[in-house]
Every structure is written in structure tokens, then in C-alpha cells.
Amino acid sequence: MEDRINKILLDIKAKGWDSDRVIAQLTDFREYLKEIKKPFMVRATRVAYEYIGRNDEFAVDVFEERGEGEGTSFEYFLTLLKDADNQYNREELDEYIELMREDED
Numbered sequence: 001m002e003d004r005i006n007k008i009l010l011d012i013k014a015k016g017w018d019s020d021r022v023i024a025q026l027t028d029f030r031e032y033l034k035e036i037k038k039p040f041m042v043r044a045t046r047v048a049y050e051y052i053g054r055n056d057e058f059a060v061d062v063f064e065e066r067g068e069g070e071g072t073s074f075e076y077f078l079t080l081l082k083d084a085d086n087q088y089n090r091e092e093l094d095e096y097i098e099l100m101r102e103d104e105d
Helices: 002-015 019-035 039-055 073-082 087-102
Strands: none
Touching: 002 019, 002 073, 019 039, 039 073, 039 087, 073 087
């Protein structure tokens, strides 16, 4: 699973942000998560690609401030997914999900 997340991260670093490509990658990743029965991650991934589809970017951030060199909010989101069973990561992912859902209206 971590390899699949790293592949998405490396692709963004190499080719830059392309919403359609990222949505396709997340959709494929979600199907994999369904196969291995990770319902929380399935939901987080779905909410993320739906948000990107509506906004053409990932402009959600759970931090008030982000230091230089810390990466993007989307990179951090994916990093949290690598260990979504960790209680603290899950709490932050819940915050991301809540913020992305606020945009649905």
C-alpha cells in the first residue's frame, strides 16, 4: 500500500500537479483499498478525489501555517494515509475529510 502512495507522490514531484491524473490515481488506489478492506481509507480517498474534481486542486490544509520545505497539504494527506491506523493520523485525516466536505454545498 505504501508503494502505491509513494508512486503518486513521486509522479506529482516529477510531472507536477494534474487534477485529472491525480483523480485517476486516487480512483485506482481506492479500488485497491476496497479489495484489501480498508473502509476508512476508501472514504478518505473518495472524498479527496471528489474535492479535487470540484476544485481542480487540493486547497485543504489542517494547519494554520506551514513552514518552507514541508511539502504540500496533499503530500501530507497522502503521508497520513500511509499509516491511517495510527490514532493521531486518523484524527488528522478526519479533519481533512470534514474540511473537504464543507466545500460540498
